[in-house]
Amino acid sequence: MKRELMDILRCPKCKGVLELEVSLEEEEIEEGTLFCDSCKRKYPVEKGIPDMLV
Numbered sequence: 001m002k003r004e005l006m007d008i009l010r011c012p013k014c015k016g017v018l019e020l021e022v023s024l025e026e027e028e029i030e031e032g033t034l035f036c037d038s039c040k041r042k043y044p045v046e047k048g049i050p051d052m053l054v
């Protein structure tokens, strides 16, 4: 996923702002974790795809 995607991504559960912790970044973010500060959910980013399923 592109880093710019963080500007539009919101928590699908509560619409809160997500924070990103990157564990592998090449041209794009390959692996990491998205955190929702509001509801404390975590969403993994695997192979460049954010898994936003609730």
Ligand SMILES: [Zn+2]
Pocket: 011, 012, 013, 014, 015, 016, 036, 037, 038, 039, 040, 041
């Ligand atoms: Zn949330």
